[in-house]
Amino acid sequence: MLEKMIFGRFIPGDSFIHRLDARAKLIFVFLFIAVVFIANNWITYAILVLFTFLIIRMSRIRLYFLVNGLKPVVILIIFTFLLHLFFTREGAIIFEWKFLRIYEEGLRQGIFISIRFFVLVILTSILTLTTTPISITDALETLLNPLKKWKLPVHELALMMSISLRFIPTLMDETDKIMKAQMARGSDMTTGSMKERMNAIVPLLIPLFVSAFKRAEDLATAMEVRGYKGGEGRTRYRKLEWATKDTVIIVILLILAIILVYFRS
Amino acid sequence: MDITLQQVSYAYAKNTPFEKRALYDVDLHIPSGSYQAIIGHTGSGKSTVLQHLNALLKPTEGSIKIGDVEVKAEKKSKQLRKVRQKVGIVFQFPEHQLFDETVLKDIMFGPMNFGVSEEEAKRRAIDLVKLLGLPDEVLEKSPFDLSGGQMRRVAIAGVLAMNPEVLVLDEPTAGLDPRGRKEIMDLFYHLHKEKGLTTVLVTHSMEDAARYADRIAIMHDGKCVLAGTPQEIFSDEVRLMDYRLELPQSIKFQKKVEQMMEKKLPVLCLTEEMLAEELAQFLKKEREL
Ligand SMILES: Nc1ncnc2c1ncn2[C@@H]1O[C@H](COP(=O)(O)OP(=O)(O)O)[C@@H](O)[C@H]1O
Ligand SMILES: [Mg+2]
Numbered sequence: 001m002l003e004k005m006i007f008g009r010f011i012p013g014d015s016f017i018h019r020l021d022a023r024a025k026l027i028f029v030f031l032f033i034a035v036v037f038i039a040n041n042w043i044t045y046a047i048l049v050l051f052t053f054l055i056i057r058m059s060r061i062r063l064y065f066l067v068n069g070l071k072p073v074v075i076l077i078i079f080t081f082l083l084h085l086f087f088t089r090e091g092a093i094i095f096e097w098k099f100l101r102i103y104e105e106g107l108r109q110g111i112f113i114s115i116r117f118f119v120l121v122i123l124t125s126i127l128t129l130t131t132t133p134i135s136i137t138d139a140l141e142t143l144l145n146p147l148k149k150w151k152l153p154v155h156e157l158a159l160m161m162s163i164s165l166r167f168i169p170t171l172m173d174e175t176d177k178i179m180k181a182q183m184a185r186g187s188d189m190t191t192g193s194m195k196e197r198m199n200a201i202v203p204l205l206i207p208l209f210v211s212a213f214k215r216a217e218d219l220a221t222a223m224e225v226r227g228y229k230g231g232e233g234r235t236r237y238r239k240l241e242w243a244t245k246d247t248v249i250i251v252i253l254l255i256l257a258i259i260l261v262y263f264r265s
Numbered sequence: 266m267d268i269t270l271q272q273v274s275y276a277y278a279k280n281t282p283f284e285k286r287a288l289y290d291v292d293l294h295i296p297s298g299s300y301q302a303i304i305g306h307t308g309s310g311k312s313t314v315l316q317h318l319n320a321l322l323k324p325t326e327g328s329i330k331i332g333d334v335e336v337k338a339e340k341k342s343k344q345l346r347k348v349r350q351k352v353g354i355v356f357q358f359p360e361h362q363l364f365d366e367t368v369l370k371d372i373m374f375g376p377m378n379f380g381v382s383e384e385e386a387k388r389r390a391i392d393l394v395k396l397l398g399l400p401d402e403v404l405e406k407s408p409f410d411l412s413g414g415q416m417r418r419v420a421i422a423g424v425l426a427m428n429p430e431v432l433v434l435d436e437p438t439a440g441l442d443p444r445g446r447k448e449i450m451d452l453f454y455h456l457h458k459e460k461g462l463t464t465v466l467v468t469h470s471m472e473d474a475a476r477y478a479d480r481i482a483i484m485h486d487g488k489c490v491l492a493g494t495p496q497e498i499f500s501d502e503v504r505l506m507d508y509r510l511e512l513p514q515s516i517k518f519q520k521k522v523e524q525m526m527e528k529k530l531p532v533l534c535l536t537e538e539m540l541a542e543e544l545a546q547f548l549k550k551e552r553e554l
Contacts, residue, residue, distance in 0.1 A: 011282050065281060174361075180321045181362035184354045185423060186346070186378030203374065206364035210409065 009169075011129050016245070017059040018130045022139035024246035029127050031253055036116050038260040045115050047263065051256055052119040059126050070121060077117045084110035133165035138240055155231025163219070171212065178207045266351060266430050266463055268295040268318060272327035275313055279325055287313040290327070291489045293482055300457055300464045302474040302495075305484030306509045311435070311467045312357065314484065318433050318465060319352035320345040331431075350379045353429030355437045359420035363408040368394070368419050371408050375427040386426065393422040398448060414445050421449070425456070431463040432456070439469075450477065475499060475513040475535040483508055495535050515540045 012018075017025075039045050056063060067074070088106035095102040128136070141158035148154050179189065182203045189200035275288040287310050295301045303311050316322040317329055320336045329336045331348050353375075356362070365371035372390035377383065394404055397418040403411060408419055421437065434453065438446040454477050457464045468474055474481050474495065481498045483491040485508045491498060499505070499516055512520070515534050522544070523529050530547055534540035 009283075062282075069281070177356070178362055180316065181354075181356050181359065183321060184319060184349060184356070185362070185375035185427065186349060187374070188346070188378075203362075203364045207361055211361060 009129065010132050011061065013060060013130065015058060015060040015130065017055070017126065019245070020130075020249060021240055021242050021246040022131050022135035023143055023240055023242065024249055025127050025131055026136070026139050026143060028249055028253055029124055031250070031257075032123055033120060035253065035257045035260065036120060038257060038264055039112075039116070041263070041265045043263045044260045045112055047256070047260060048119050049115060052122055055123060055126060059130050061126065061129055066122065066125065070125060073117075073121050077114050077121075080117060081110040081114045084113055134162060134238070135240070137162040137165065138236075138238060142240060155234075159231075167212075167215070170215070171208070174211055175204070175208060178204055266332040267297045267330070268332075268431065268463070268465075269293070269330040270314070270317065270327070271329070273314075273317060273324040273329060274326040275317070275322060276325050277313075287487055288324075289487045291484075291487075293489055293492065295463060295465060295480075297463055298461050300454075300466070300477055300479045302478035302481045303465065303467045303484060304469070304471065304474050304481060304510060309484040310487040311484050313487075314489075315354065315433050315435050315465065315467060318431070319349050319354055321354075346379075350427060351429055352431040352433060353424040353427050354433040355421055355424050355435065357435045357439060359424070359437070360408075360413065360416035362423070363416060363420055366407060367405050368408050368411070369404040371419060372423045372426050375423050379427060389426045389428070390422065393425055394419075396425075397422050397452065414441055417441060417445075418449070429462070431465070433465045435467045436469060437466075438473075453477075471499075471511055471513040472515070472536075475515070483510065496533050499533055499535070519543075 039048050085106050088109050091104035094104050137158045144154045187200045270293040273291045277285045334348050369390050373386040376386040515537050519534050530543050
């Protein structure tokens with residue numbers, strides 16, 4: 001039932017994007033968030049969209065699948081679009097019906113904000129879809145390493161993140177199983193009034209929490225038994241390797257930024 | 266209730282890169298009142314078939330008839346509740362579904378969802394706790410304070426409390442001690458006979474399949490490759506080996522004995538009791554000659 005959700009999942013593959021260093025991809029996404037805000041007119045937004053499609057092409061993930069999996073986000077985007085459409089009161093009126101007025105600026109803002117949202121969501125999804133959770137955490141840990149000087153528990157944070165990521169699929173499976181078991185006992189969280197649905201959630205959440213706590217306890221024991229004692233002096237099994245192509249992708253992003261600055265109004 | 270699967274195919278996560286075909290054209294007829302065992306290697310699709318039996322999953326192709334309700338891919342879920350009331354599923358590790366404050370309330374959850382009155386649900390819970398060999402005190406305890414075996418029994422009671430006509434069991438005794446295993450399997454068999462239930466059992470135990478089932482189906486790589494009576498299924502050892510399955514202990518023993526005596530017993534002995542009986546008769550006859 002939850003199997004259509006793609007956010008936070010990894011699709012194995014061998015595209016150019018898949019083979020990039022996870023650090024390069026992380027830096028890329030963070031820089032991209034800034035770059036997106038350079039765009040402020042039709043040309044620059046068009047370039048952004050074009051660039052995003054190029055990246056999708058390079059990742060060889062099917063567009064249909066991306067959009068399908070991001071349906072919940074699409075609803076959010078539509079909502080933001082409507083908000084801007086109805087509540088911006090600048091520019092000429094282009095549509096009027098009873099008390100409803102749509103202004104030119106509202107339409108423009110709505111479209112721009114949606115594009116911004118859309119490209120950001122797509123690119124972050126591509127990051128998680130083409131990178132194993134483990135390499136994302138490794139990359140994050142290396143990138144944040146300098147912050148250790150200021151007593152930021154980088155290793156612990158990275159460990160927490162990798163454990164959470166590791167358990168997302170497990171918990172999803174578990175949710176699916178318990179949901180089915182309760183449905184077989186006549187509880188139904190997909191139909192009925194809001195109140196009925198809320199009531200139907202309790203039989204799902206309690207077993208889920210119980211099993212999550214049990215798992216956490218087992219994991220802690222297993223780690224302790226195998227002598228885990230924090231990040232101090234710990235060596236790495238997987239090594240991240242920065243190659244020319246990783247520099248190239250960052251440079252491409254910088255070039256995009258320059259182009260956008262040139263065309264922005 | 267008759268259950269008929271016709272050319273049922275199922276794919277998990279259809280239309281995503283994670284799509285996984287789990288069933289291919291499964292045909293299976295389970296007559297009302299019969300005891301059907303489904304055996305097969307891990308990952309062969311047994312649990313997937315079971316979830317179709319009360320429409321938790323709908324076939325991506327083909328159809329299933331459960332009593333007079335037909336379940337197809339495009340069918341809406343309205344009628345399916347009726348099916349769910351009549352078909353009770355005991356999932357693998359059913360203790361994971363316990364949630365309520367007390368054992369009593371948890372057992373009453375199922376029947377009350379289907380509109381049974383509170384008194385009636387309570388009465389059923391009290392009876393079932395006794396039937397499953399649990400002490401009366403557990404009724405007021407939290408299900409999370411029980412031992413693993415007790416939790417399993419409470420969860421089973423929660424399904425039985427719905428008074429299903431069809432009982433679907435997915436490895437109901439996995440992880441229990443041998444004695445508890447036998448008690449629970451005997452209980453299911455007793456209910457099957459007494460209430461005229463249709464029972465579908467998924468099991469890894471060839472002994473259980475041989476002992477209790479009227480009919481056995483073998484699943485292999487998402488297909489139902491063989492179906493028949495226990496006698497038919499277990500008479501073809503070579504074929505079983507192909508599906509990475511074994512003979513029940515009693516038949517293995519029978520084969521060894523037959524080899525040593527260089528004589529054959531007239532029937533396949535599905536249980537130890539039957540084997541003992543047959544051997545005794547055989548030896549008696551030998552002596553008379
Ligand atoms: N929720 C699911 N999502 C994706 N694939 C699944 C899911 N459940 C089972 N499968 C796959 O379907 C196949 C059949 O599984 P299952 O019916 O559980 O087998 P069995 O019960 O015989 O061990 C397996 O290959 C399994 O990996
Ligand atoms: Mg199974």
